[in-house]
Amino acid sequence: MDIEIIRSLVKDVEGKIIDYRRDFHAHPELSWKEERTSKVIESVLSGLGFENIRRGFDSTGTGVTADITGKANGPVIAIRADIDALPVDEAVDEPWRSSCAGVMHACGHDAHAAILLGVAHVLAKIKDSIPGTVRLIFQPGEESGIHSGAKQLVSEGVLDGVDAICGLHVWATLEAGKVGFRKGPILASADIWEIEVKGKGGHGSRPHEAVDPSIAAATLITTAQTIVSREVDPREAVVFSVGKIDCGTAPNIIPEKARLAGNLRTTSPVIRDDIPGRLKRIGEGIGAALRCDVKVDFIPVYPVTVNDGDLVDLFVEVAGDLVGKDALEEMSIEMGSEDFSFYQQKIPGVLFFLGMGDPVKGTDAQHHSPDFKTNEDVLADGTALLTALALSFLDRA
Numbered sequence: 580m581d582i583e584i585i586r587s588l589v590k591d592v593e594g595k596i597i598d599y600r601r602d603f604h605a606h607p608e609l610s611w612k613e614e615r616t617s618k619v620i621e622s623v624l625s626g627l628g629f630e631n632i633r634r635g636f637d638s639t640g641t642g643v644t645a646d647i648t649g650k651a652n653g654p655v656i657a658i659r660a661d662i663d664a665l666p667v668d669e670a671v672d673e674p675w676r677s678s679c680a681g682v683m684h685a686c687g688h689d690a691h692a693a694i695l696l697g698v699a700h701v702l703a704k705i706k707d708s709i710p711g712t713v714r715l716i717f718q719p720g721e722e723s724g725i726h727s728g729a730k731q732l733v734s735e736g737v738l739d740g741v742d743a744i745c746g747l748h749v750w751a752t753l754e755a756g757k758v759g760f761r762k763g764p765i766l767a768s769a770d771i772w773e774i775e776v777k778g779k780g781g782h783g784s785r786p787h788e789a790v791d792p793s794i795a796a797a798t799l800i801t802t803a804q805t806i807v808s809r810e811v812d813p814r815e816a817v818v819f820s821v822g823k824i825d826c827g828t829a830p831n832i833i834p835e836k837a838r839l840a841g842n843l844r845t846t847s848p849v850i851r852d853d854i855p856g857r858l859k860r861i862g863e864g865i866g867a868a869l870r871c872d873v874k875v876d877f878i879p880v881y882p883v884t885v886n887d888g889d890l891v892d893l894f895v896e897v898a899g900d901l902v903g904k905d906a907l908e909e910m911s912i913e914m915g916s917e918d919f920s921f922y923q924q925k926i927p928g929v930l931f932f933l934g935m936g937d938p939v940k941g942t943d944a945q946h947h948s949p950d951f952k953t954n955e956d957v958l959a960d961g962t963a964l965l966t967a968l969a970l971s972f973l974d975r976a
């Protein structure tokens with residue numbers, strides 16, 4: 580497909596993409612509550628003549644998927660956009676500001692949904708020349724942690740028959756006009772650990788008759804850090820954070836129990852599998868030494884987002900043609916996470932970053948902050964990049 584044709588088709592639809600974005604932004608919906616958003620998407624797609632539109636994939640209730648096929652029995656590529664908003668109270672005052680107090684599109688998923696509708700418009704115009712099938716996935720629940728929308732859709736077969744998947748994230752800390760890519764790990768895993776320390780409560784004046792779980796908990800907090808500092812290869816990135824400490828009721832009581840919880844992030848799938856065993860060993864060892872029962876639980880949430888090397892090569896080639904080689908920026912690994920990683924555990928995938936930071940426009944505010952603001956000037960590039968990447972993949976597959 581000629582890059583110039585894609586560019587001009589995207590230009591024709593740019594105004595619509597901006598309108599969709601503003602509409603989604605004004606009506607944000609939290610994870611798994613994307614009712615209105617899904618209805619809007621469904622009606623746009625059916626107006627464009629898409630077939631087998633599935634609302635609320637199988638059991639999800641929200642989200643939309645649809646296919647468009649040019650050449651039957653050809654290869655299949657999926658493009659994914661997440662569509663949910665966040666419990667954030669918007670501070671930006673624009674005519675399309677959130678109409679729902681306490682809920683805001685503070686991560687740019689409104690832009691992602693609008694861009695994918697833009698892709699749908701372009702593909703509908705060139706349907707007969709699509710060398711295979713493109714599956715559009717408007718995914719609910721990206722922000723919902725263990726209830727991840729991607730995990731749910733994958734378990735219900737959204738990738739059946741799909742050869743590869745691509746997606747983008749608008750990125751406030753990357754300058755507008757730049758496009759960020761990386762081969763291999765690009766975003767970290769994010770998992771939860773929970774520890775319960777059980778001792779024997781008693782009077783603060785008689786510690787010898789009690790078993791104090793607070794001492795074991797405190798020892799655990801500091802000793803667990805040695806997994807990162809002493810046990811893992813220092814060239815690897817690992818974050819072990821304690822986010823919650825719950826222990827005791829009054830100054831003169833030795834508590835019965837202590838509960839700790841926190842976050843583990845790493846960019847290595849191997850280390851991710853390895854750490855629960857280490858944490859268990861340290862927890863139980865400290866428990867034995869200090870006479871407490873220690874129970875360690877590990878709750879896997881998001882895997883490492885790992886980009887497929889060949890797809891990144893293809894992306895760099897396509898993006899170089901579209902936005903110019905100087906606009907391409909090789910990213911360093913981010914310790915944030917994405918449920919796009921669940922798709923990549925099944926099939927090759929590439930997630931890239933669409934830079935939108937511009938201090939003059941205020942579009943460089945942090946993701947998830949009340950000041951977050953989408954730079955609408957980059958939406959057309961995002962649409963062209965996803966369209967061209969999908970078509971080039973189908974062409975060569």
Ligand code: NI
Nearest residue numbers: 686687688748
């Ligand atoms: Ni996001």
